[in-house]
Amino acid sequence: MTEASEARTARAWLARLAHVERGWLALAVAAGLVAGALTVVQLALLAWLVAALLVDGRSLPALLPGFAALAVLLPLRALAQWGQDAAGLAASLRLRTRARGELLDHLARLGPVGIAGQHTASLANRVVDQVEALDGYVARFLPQRRLAVVMPLLILAVVAWLDWLAAVFLLLAAPLIPLFMALVGMGAERLNREQFDAVSRLSRHFIDRVRGLATLQLFGHTRMATREVHAAADDYRRRSMRTLRLAFLSSAVLEFFAAVAIAMVAIYVGFGLLGYIDYGPSGELTLFSGLLVLLLAPEFFQPLRSLAQHYHDRAAALGAAEGLVALLETTPRRTGVAQDGPRGEHSLVELEGATVSHPERGRVLGPLDLTLARGEIVGVSGPSGAGKSTLLQLLAGFAEPTEGARRVVADHAFAWMDQRPLLIHGSLADNLRLAAPQADAADLHHALARAGLADLLAALPAGLDSALGERGVGLSGGQAQRLALARVFLSPAPLVLLDEPTASLDAASEARVLAGLAALAAEGRTLVIASHQPAPLALAQRMVRLDAGREAGAVHG
Numbered sequence: 001m002t003e004a005s006e007a008r009t010a011r012a013w014l015a016r017l018a019h020v021e022r023g024w025l026a027l028a029v030a031a032g033l034v035a036g037a038l039t040v041v042q043l044a045l046l047a048w049l050v051a052a053l054l055v056d057g058r059s060l061p062a063l064l065p066g067f068a069a070l071a072v073l074l075p076l077r078a079l080a081q082w083g084q085d086a087a088g089l090a091a092s093l094r095l096r097t098r099a100r101g102e103l104l105d106h107l108a109r110l111g112p113v114g115i116a117g118q119h120t121a122s123l124a125n126r127v128v129d130q131v132e133a134l135d136g137y138v139a140r141f142l143p144q145r146r147l148a149v150v151m152p153l154l155i156l157a158v159v160a161w162l163d164w165l166a167a168v169f170l171l172l173a174a175p176l177i178p179l180f181m182a183l184v185g186m187g188a189e190r191l192n193r194e195q196f197d198a199v200s201r202l203s204r205h206f207i208d209r210v211r212g213l214a215t216l217q218l219f220g221h222t223r224m225a226t227r228e229v230h231a232a233a234d235d236y237r238r239r240s241m242r243t244l245r246l247a248f249l250s251s252a253v254l255e256f257f258a259a260v261a262i263a264m265v266a267i268y269v270g271f272g273l274l275g276y277i278d279y280g281p282s283g284e285l286t287l288f289s290g291l292l293v294l295l296l297a298p299e300f301f302q303p304l305r306s307l308a309q310h311y312h313d314r315a316a317a318l319g320a321a322e323g324l325v326a327l328l329e330t331t332p333r334r335t336g337v338a339q340d341g342p343r344g345e346h347s348l349v350e351l352e353g354a355t356v357s358h359p360e361r362g363r364v365l366g367p368l369d370l371t372l373a374r375g376e377i378v379g380v381s382g383p384s385g386a387g388k389s390t391l392l393q394l395l396a397g398f399a400e401p402t403e404g405a406r407r408v409v410a411d412h413a414f415a416w417m418d419q420r421p422l423l424i425h426g427s428l429a430d431n432l433r434l435a436a437p438q439a440d441a442a443d444l445h446h447a448l449a450r451a452g453l454a455d456l457l458a459a460l461p462a463g464l465d466s467a468l469g470e471r472g473v474g475l476s477g478g479q480a481q482r483l484a485l486a487r488v489f490l491s492p493a494p495l496v497l498l499d500e501p502t503a504s505l506d507a508a509s510e511a512r513v514l515a516g517l518a519a520l521a522a523e524g525r526t527l528v529i530a531s532h533q534p535a536p537l538a539l540a541q542r543m544v545r546l547d548a549g550r551e552a553g554a555v556h557g
Contacts, residue, residue, distance in 0.1 A: 009322075009325050009329075010318055010321035010322045010324075010325050011318065011321075013321055013324070013325050013328075014134070014137070014317060014318070014321050017095050017098060017099055018091075018095065018138060018142060020094075020095070020098070021091040021094055021095050021138070024087050024088070024090050024091035024094070025087070025088070025091050025138075025142055025143055027083070027087040028083075028084045028085075028087035028088040028091065028143040029084075029143050029146045029147060029150075031080050031081070031083035031084035031087060032080075032081075032084040032143055032144075032147045032151075033147065033150060033151070034080040034083075035077050035080035035081045035084060036147065036150075036151040036154065036155075036299075036303070037154070038073055038076055038077040038080060039077060039299060040154065040155065040158060040296070040299070041073060042070065042073045042074070042077065043292060043295040043296060043299065044158075044292055045066060045069060045070050045073070046070065046295065047287075047288050047291040047292040047295060048066065048288060049063055049066050049067070049070070050287070050288075050291055051286070051287045051288035051291065052066070054287060055286075055287050055288075084143060085139075087143075088138065088139035088140060088142075088143050089139050091138050091139065091142075092134070092135045092138040092139035095134065095138050096131050096132065096134055096135060096138075099131050099134060099324070100127060100131045102328065103126065103127050103131070103324065103327065103328065104127065106327070106328050106330075107123070107127075110330060111397075111398040111399070112393070112398050123327075126323055126324055126327055129320075130320035130321075130323055130324055131320070131324070133316045133317055133319070133320035134317045134320060134321070135313075136310060136312075136313030136316065136317070137310075137313045137314050137316070137317030137318075138317075140310040140313055141307070141310040141311065141313045141314045141317075144303065144306050144307045144310050145307060147303050147306075147307075148303040148304050148306070148307040151299075151302075151303040152174060152300050152301075152303055152304065155296050155299055155300045156170060156171065156300065158292075158296060159293055159296055159297075159300070162289040162292060162293055163269075163281050163282070163284075163285060163289060163290075163293055164281060165268065165279070165281055165282065166265050166268060166269065166293045166297075169261065169264050169265050169268065170261065170265065170297065170300050172261075173257065173258075173260070173261030173264070173301075174300075174301075174304065176257045209225045209228070209229055212225075254304075254305060254308045255305070258298075258301040258304075258305060261297070261301065262297045262298055262301070265293065265294065265297045266294055266297070268282070269285065269290040269293055269294055272285045272290065273285050273287070273290050346373050346374050347371050347372065347373055347374075347407075347409075348372045348373070348374055348408070348409055348412075348494060348495055348526055349370075349371075349372045349395055349406070349407070349408050349409075349412075349495070350370070350371045350372075350405075350406070350407040350408075351368055351369060351370040351371075351394070351395075351401070351404065351405070351406055352369055352404055352405045352406075352407070353366070353367045353368075353369065353403065353404035353405065354366050354367065354368050354369075354370075354394060354401035354403070354404035354405065354406055355367050355368070355401060355402050355403045355404055356387075356390050356393075356394055356399050356401060356402055357402040357403075363402075364387055364390050365387040365390045365391060365394065365546075366387075366401070366403070366404065366550070367403070367404060367550075368391070368404075368550070368551055369551075370391075370544065370551075372395070372495070372526055372528065373526070374494065374524070374526055375521075375524045375525070375526060376526055376527075376541050376542065377521050377526075377527040377529070377539055377540045377541045377542070378526075378527070378528045378529070378540060378541070378542050378543075378544060379529050379530075379531070379536075379537040379539070379540030379542070379543045379544070380392075380528060380529065380530040380531075380543075380544050380545075380546065381530075381531070381532070381537060381543060381544075381545050381546070382545055382546035382547055382552070383547065384532075385548075386546040386547055386548060387546050387548075388499070388530035388546060389499055389530065391530065391544075391546065392416075392497045392499050392528065392530055394406065395414070395495070395497060395528060396414050396416065396497055397412065397414075412495075413491075413492070413493040413494065413495070414493050414495040414496065414497055415435065415487070415488045415491040415493040415495070415496045415497070416496075416497050416499075417481075417484045417485060417487075417488055417496070417497070417498050417499070417501050418484075418498070418499035418500060418501065419481070419499065419500040419501065419502075419503040421480055421481065421483065421484030421487075422434070423468055423475070423480060423483065423484075424468075425467075425468065426467070426468065427462075427464065427465045427466060427467055427468070428444075428457075428460070428463075428464050428465070428466050428468060428483075429441075429444055429464040429465065431468060431483060431487070432444050432447065432448075432464075432483070432486060432487055432490060434487060435487035435488070435490045435491045436487075436490040436491060436492075439490055441464060443490060444464055444486075444490070445457070445464075446489075447486040447487070447489040447490045448483075448486050450486065450489050450516065450519060451482040451483070451485040451486035451489060451512075451516050452482055452512040452515070452516065453479065453482050453483065453486060456479060476509075478505050478506065478508070478509025478510075478512070478513070479509075481501065481502070481505060481509065481513050482509070482512060482513060482516070485501075485513055485516045485517075488516075488520065489516070489519075489520070493525075494524075494525055494526060495525070495526045495528070496520055496525050496526065496527045496528070497528050498517070498527065498528065498529045498530065498531075498536070499530050499531075500530065500531050500532070500533070501513060501517070501529065501531065501536060502514065502531070502533055502535060502536050503531070503532070503533065510533075510535060514535060514536060514539065517529070517536065517539060518539060521539065527539070
């Protein structure tokens, strides 16, 4: 896909999201129009008060109603501006929530296999930072784009009614701002896209160095890693400063042309009031009309200047949207072909001639025929690279068969446990509730006791609220495995998939985990255990041996 087509796709995606929020955006525009109209009335009232004092010679007490009206207009105008901001922010929040949900749903469809090539730092940057970059575009740019058309026309009509020649000056200067805004925006969009790419690279670089900190310390490469992080951060700094320089330069250019146009109007009004200009309507200028024209001239350019300011929000949003759309267009490695339910009355999953192929590796599994009955324990063995993990991914639905069929029950649900369980930064209870969000404290205590962690829980001062670090910092390898086992106990799923559940465990920890697996089997759940270790495979009632992705033989216990 070319860069131009990517930009068109990103704009179309943003337009589709914004169309849903057209009600809030229309409310923001309406509030902005009210604020603009009140500004015109306020300036007209101010010009009338000055003319009444200096030309008509009225006393201050006689002008008290005018000052009272001015005092009323100020809070009304502030309220209208608040309404514009609040409606824009509401539209932005709803759009960002929907965009983030769309991304998370797509990541769920991709599954662990589909996102294996994506770095977690890049994904986090897209789901968090790049979605947040849409805020200014929706909350400020979209309403201001409409106000920048309507408000100058309204003010131009008032100025033309007062003095058509001054309106001509404003009309001639107005196109310069959108012209320079478009020229600047072309470069700003590209710079913002490069900046988001730099942030993703910096995130990946930093996360990789933090995760490998122990290895770097062992081999004495911490200084080199520090210099690399500094270099990546400095590259991001230079890109950010380049974007800021462009923003300040564009603002300066736009302010210059606006100031020149206002100065031309001021010169015309001043010389017209002094009688040095007798062309057109200048002879009819009064202090009221001349002062009101001068007061309205900056307000004529203000919506255009605000649009130019928020044009950088548009560039940032388009730069972010291109990365988000690229992720959304990632195709899941699934056939999308609906499969029938199992043919066997007691079957959970059936594979018939199933094969799994990857574009970069070719066929990694199959053809394979396998039926999982309710309540049985199946062991899967074979050398490294034989396809054991791929078989588990196929049974779980993370991958679909490239050829053949995979049939599952309608309410297919499974629990997963491997040698590196996912543990998040949070409390013990937070990690347990990943499997059962509605579980109460009694359920959590019972699951931990069944997994052999009752002693650990009793030793923790904060109990279930004890904090764990990312990847289980604070727990030993055996404790982390048993915590994952406790989550399996909390899950009601009838199918339990286990990938090397006792690897790297000592004998005592392995015995506790195996006892927990035996308890799961006693509940009537179906267990599929893929392992190199003989101890967990000894639980199996049936063995499936794989070699180079194919079944080497089946043994029944």
